[in-house]
Amino acid sequence: MTGMNHSMIIAIANSKGGVGKTTIAAHAVAWLSLEGFSVALADCDTSGHSSRWIAEALPEISVFRFHTLAAISSEIPLLAKRYEVVVADGPAGFEDEFTTRGRALLEIADYALIPARPGFLEISSLQQNTAIVAKVREKRGGKPATGVVMTHANSRFKLVREMHDAANELGFKFIEQTISLCQSYAQAPGEGRFIWEMGKRAESAAREMDALFRTMFGPALKNKTSAVQRMLDTKQPVRRRIANG
Numbered sequence: 001m002t003g004m005n006h007s008m009i010i011a012i013a014n015s016k017g018g019v020g021k022t023t024i025a026a027h028a029v030a031w032l033s034l035e036g037f038s039v040a041l042a043d044c045d046t047s048g049h050s051s052r053w054i055a056e057a058l059p060e061i062s063v064f065r066f067h068t069l070a071a072i073s074s075e076i077p078l079l080a081k082r083y084e085v086v087v088a089d090g091p092a093g094f095e096d097e098f099t100t101r102g103r104a105l106l107e108i109a110d111y112a113l114i115p116a117r118p119g120f121l122e123i124s125s126l127q128q129n130t131a132i133v134a135k136v137r138e139k140r141g142g143k144p145a146t147g148v149v150m151t152h153a154n155s156r157f158k159l160v161r162e163m164h165d166a167a168n169e170l171g172f173k174f175i176e177q178t179i180s181l182c183q184s185y186a187q188a189p190g191e192g193r194f195i196w197e198m199g200k201r202a203e204s205a206a207r208e209m210d211a212l213f214r215t216m217f218g219p220a221l222k223n224k225t226s227a228v229q230r231m232l233d234t235k236q237p238v239r240r241r242i243a244n245g
Contacts, residue, residue: 007080009042011109011144013090013102015129019115020151022050023185024212025089030058030194031213032085034227042066042076042088044105049189050089056192072104106136109144113216114172115179117152130172146172149212151179177211180204196228206232 012025022045032039040062043051051063064079066072079086088109091101106112112133116126126148133146179185184202188195196206210228214221225233 007084007086008110009076009080009086009088009108011088011090011105011112012115013088013105013112013129014092014115015102015125015132017092019117020179020185021045021092021115022047022053022089023188024113024115024149024151024179024209025087026050026053026057026189027194027209028087028213029054029061031210031226031228032087032217033058033061035217035221037084038082039085039087040064040079040083042072042079042086044072044091044101045089047092053189053192057189057194067101069100069104072101073108076105077108103132103136106133106144107140111216112144112146114146114148115151116148118150133172147175147216148172149175149177149179152181175212175215177208177215179208179212196231203232 010028012021012028014021025041029039029041041050041054041064043063043065044067046067048065051065054061054063062083064075066075076086076088088105090105114126114129114133116129130146130148133144137143137146182202182205184195184198184205188198188202191198195202195209198206206228210226210232214226214229223230230236
């Protein structure tokens with residue numbers, strides 16, 4: 001993903017729940033706000049987990065909930081005219097009744113990030129997800145740009161490499177930075193915080209989440225290092241710079 005020189009709609013999408021979609025979406029919103037971007041959350045998942053998390057942990061950020069095809073297709077592009085980045089937490093499914101809403105989000109997104117867990121059954125799920133994205137990209141002339149990130153993973157797991165190979169075979173960029181299976185990720189929403197606000201117990205997780213976003217957004221940063229990276233290195237909290245639309 002290259003630097004942002006225009007507003008961006010970023011979809012965090014997967015047909016399965018429990019893959020870290022909401023965790024990544026909420027942290028992406030918080031991370032981008034620390035970097036001074038005007039950012040909004042578009043919560044398209046009926047569970048509403050990400051919108052509640054952001055409302056508690058970062059109430060300055062604008063949160064919108066869209067649960068219908070019409071709202072996703074028409075309202076989110078309007079948000080992109082008001083904010084530099086709109087992060088959309090996608091519906092937890094592309095199949096059955098989720099198909100139209102999931103595809104609607106992909107059809108307006110500039111970038112789609114697909115979190116995937118390592119596992120033999122997950123390879124099949126990844127194939128189904130990327131097949132849907134491929135159809136949308138064919139229709140839209142290559143959009144949205146797409147990345148696959150491994151979650152709940154250990155980089156030494158053989159299955160991570162197999163998922164990597166599966167993504168490459170399907171023609172999608174596999175992001176080398178993985179998100180590990182870590183209790184702190186599960187605790188963060190309950191504590192109304194983000195992983196980099198949880199101290200030493202979550203420092204390793206904070207660094208890997210920061211690395212993911214530096215991989216995605218690095219060229220657009222105003223500084224060589226991210227705000228989270230500087231905070232972790234200096235052990236000093238970051239002053240939030242909210243730039244809402």
